Amino acid sequence: MKIAIVYSSNTGNTKMLAETIKNALSDKDIAYFGKVNDGIPDSDLYIIGSWTNKGNASLDIQNFFK
Ligand SMILES: Cc1cc2nc3c(=O)[nH]c(=O)nc-3n(C[C@H](O)[C@H](O)[C@H](O)COP(=O)(O)O)c2cc1C
Numbered sequence: 898m899k900i901a902i903v904y905s906s907n908t909g910n911t912k913m914l915a916e917t918i919k920n921a922l923s924d925k926d927i928a929y930f931g932k933v934n935d936g937i938p939d940s941d942l943y944i945i946g947s948w949t950n951k952g953n954a955s956l957d958i959q960n961f962f963k
Pocket residue numbers: 905906907908909910911912947948949950951952953
Protein backbone atom coordinates (compact mmCIF):
# COMPACT_ATOMS: atom_id res chain seq x y z
CA MET A 898 0.00 0.00 0.00
CA LYS A 899 1.24 3.49 -0.85
CA ILE A 900 0.71 5.94 2.00
CA ALA A 901 1.28 9.71 1.85
CA ILE A 902 1.64 11.58 5.14
CA VAL A 903 1.14 15.29 4.51
CA TYR A 904 1.22 17.85 7.28
CA SER A 905 1.43 21.53 8.11
CA SER A 906 2.97 22.54 11.42
CA ASN A 907 3.96 25.90 12.88
CA THR A 908 5.16 25.03 16.36
CA GLY A 909 5.91 21.32 15.93
CA ASN A 910 2.89 19.54 17.43
CA THR A 911 1.46 18.27 14.13
CA LYS A 912 4.93 17.38 12.88
CA MET A 913 5.52 15.29 16.00
CA LEU A 914 2.24 13.43 15.46
CA ALA A 915 3.07 12.87 11.78
CA GLU A 916 6.47 11.45 12.72
CA THR A 917 4.87 9.18 15.35
CA ILE A 918 2.45 7.81 12.75
CA LYS A 919 5.29 7.36 10.24
CA ASN A 920 7.35 5.44 12.79
CA ALA A 921 4.42 3.11 13.45
CA LEU A 922 4.14 2.18 9.77
CA SER A 923 6.39 0.13 7.55
CA ASP A 924 8.95 2.22 5.64
CA LYS A 925 8.16 0.38 2.42
CA ASP A 926 4.57 1.69 2.55
CA ILE A 927 5.52 5.35 2.92
CA ALA A 928 5.33 6.95 -0.54
CA TYR A 929 5.64 10.49 0.82
CA PHE A 930 6.30 12.25 4.09
CA GLY A 931 6.37 16.02 4.41
CA LYS A 932 4.70 19.31 3.66
CA VAL A 933 2.39 20.10 0.77
CA ASN A 934 4.24 20.39 -2.52
CA ASP A 935 3.72 19.59 -6.19
CA GLY A 936 5.58 16.29 -6.03
CA ILE A 937 3.25 14.26 -3.80
CA PRO A 938 2.68 10.92 -5.56
CA ASP A 939 -0.75 9.36 -6.04
CA SER A 940 -1.31 7.15 -3.02
CA ASP A 941 -3.78 4.56 -1.71
CA LEU A 942 -4.08 6.33 1.64
CA TYR A 943 -3.49 9.95 2.62
CA ILE A 944 -2.88 10.85 6.25
CA ILE A 945 -3.25 14.62 6.47
CA GLY A 946 -2.63 16.82 9.48
CA SER A 947 -2.75 20.53 10.18
CA TRP A 948 -2.53 23.00 13.00
CA THR A 949 -5.76 24.95 13.38
CA ASN A 950 -6.71 28.56 13.97
CA LYS A 951 -10.38 29.27 14.73
CA GLY A 952 -11.33 25.87 13.38
CA ASN A 953 -9.66 26.15 9.97
CA ALA A 954 -6.80 24.08 8.60
CA SER A 955 -3.79 25.92 7.18
CA LEU A 956 -4.23 27.33 3.67
CA ASP A 957 -1.78 24.89 2.08
CA ILE A 958 -3.71 21.94 3.52
CA GLN A 959 -7.05 23.45 2.46
CA ASN A 960 -5.70 23.83 -1.09
CA PHE A 961 -4.35 20.28 -1.05
CA PHE A 962 -7.84 18.97 -0.24
CA LYS A 963 -9.23 20.90 -3.22
C1 LIG B 1 -3.74 32.13 17.22
C2 LIG B 1 -4.09 30.68 17.49
C3 LIG B 1 -5.38 30.21 17.23
C4 LIG B 1 -5.73 28.86 17.50
N1 LIG B 1 -7.00 28.43 17.26
C5 LIG B 1 -7.34 27.15 17.57
C6 LIG B 1 -8.67 26.66 17.33
O1 LIG B 1 -9.53 27.36 16.83
N2 LIG B 1 -8.96 25.38 17.68
C7 LIG B 1 -8.02 24.55 18.24
O2 LIG B 1 -8.36 23.40 18.56
N3 LIG B 1 -6.75 24.97 18.45
C8 LIG B 1 -6.38 26.24 18.12
N4 LIG B 1 -5.11 26.68 18.34
C9 LIG B 1 -4.12 25.73 18.87
C10 LIG B 1 -3.19 25.17 17.77
O3 LIG B 1 -3.90 24.72 16.63
C11 LIG B 1 -2.45 24.00 18.40
O4 LIG B 1 -1.54 24.54 19.34
C12 LIG B 1 -1.74 23.13 17.42
O5 LIG B 1 -1.29 21.94 18.09
C13 LIG B 1 -0.55 23.82 16.76
O6 LIG B 1 -0.02 22.91 15.81
P1 LIG B 1 1.48 22.99 15.35
O7 LIG B 1 2.37 22.89 16.58
O8 LIG B 1 1.68 21.81 14.43
O9 LIG B 1 1.69 24.29 14.63
C14 LIG B 1 -4.75 27.99 18.05
C15 LIG B 1 -3.44 28.48 18.29
C16 LIG B 1 -3.10 29.79 18.01
C17 LIG B 1 -1.69 30.29 18.31
